[in-house]
Amino acid sequence: MSNQAQEARQALGARLRGFRKDAGFASGRALARALDWQESKVSRLENGKQNASEDDIKIWCAATGQQEHIDDLIATVRHIDELWQEWRRLLQTGAEKRQHQGLQVYAKTKVFRIWHPTVIWGTLQTAEYAAETFRQVVDYYEIPDDAEAATAKRLERQQYLYQGNRIFNVLLSEQALYSNFGGPEVMKGQLDRLLAVMRLPRLSLGLVPRSAPLSIWPGNSFSMFDDKLVLVETYSAEFSVTQPREIELYTKAFELLKQSAVYGSAVRDLIFAAIHHFDQMPTD
CATH class of the missing domain: 3.30.870 (Endonuclease; Chain A)
Known part of the structure; x- marks a missing residue:
């Protein structure tokens, strides 16, 4: 992945981590349990190791009371996707x-x-x-x-x-x-x-x-x-x-x-x- 795309993904992960902490979820495990996700998925998203889907953003924001940020974060996800386009999809x-x-x-x-x-x-x-x-x-x-x-x-x-x-x-x-x-x-x-x-x-x-x-x-x-x-x-x-x-x-x-x-x-x-x-x- 290009440095720009990776930096953008890490920045997105940092925002998601902040939302989790502000909502009172002390750990990724606690949020994963609430969302019925695997703990590893929460960790990968927060550390920029996995691309977030638009549904991931909606679910995360709903669980952390940050619905007003959904449109902005979805725009960020789409921008990251544009930076790195898989040939098979393209x-x-x-x-x-x-x-x-x-x-x-x-x-x-x-x-x-x-x-x-x-x-x-x-x-x-x-x-x-x-x-x-x-x-x-x-x-x-x-x-x-x-x-x-x-x-x-x-x-x-x-x-x-x-x-x-x-x-x-x-x-x-x-x-x-x-x-x-x-x-x-x-x-x-x-x-x-x-x-x-x-x-x-x-x-x-x-x-x-x-x-x-x-x-x-x-x-x-x-x-x-x-x-x-x-x-x-x-x-x-x-x-x-x-x-x-x-x-x-x-x-x-x-x-x-x-x-x-x-x-x-x-x-x-x-x-x-x-x-x-x-x-x-x-x-x-």
Whole structure:
């Protein structure tokens, strides 16, 4: 869980603990007995170890005479939930909806800072490469197969490369050139696409070579939208970072990663080397 989400959950737990004590329940065990809950549940909620449901909030507030706080606490619970969204729930109707939500964020953003250590950033993907990634998403999360629609929605992002005065600062690891999605022909098409977009005046494409000295460990991929939002993806979830001090950490990480990156002709050389690598691979 992100630090922001965990801090919010702990703060909520502290408020619930205060309500319990103010109501005269000397211990979590006493409240658990009154609610017919397990004592461990009360402890986990008060210590920020478990997400509270909206029903939990209503029951807790009713038992402690704090009904006037129900709406406020439910709003807090929903905010915590937004900070950490499980992929299975986010993708329960397929992948297209999530791609559509991304378009709304892109439309509002002026400066993008992107770090992808193993995969080509979605906005720079070809249709074939994107389709293969979505097929894997569908299989992995066992969600409705809307890979074709999701691919089309992802490709809509590319309009923002050419519209307005947006600035795109994109960092990839050299490994991203070799992570094989779809086989040699798909990969060569994707690498050709990178060579083409490098010419865009508002796109800065850097690559961190495999042997480059690092000033910070690579970590997970993340996308920064102005100084307002960072999205971080893991296998189980995507979480949003909006707290200024946490955003500053990602800004610092991006600058440290840039120290290891190469640009311009050095990037083209690395891409040509990757194309040559896939040229040597047998095709089915």
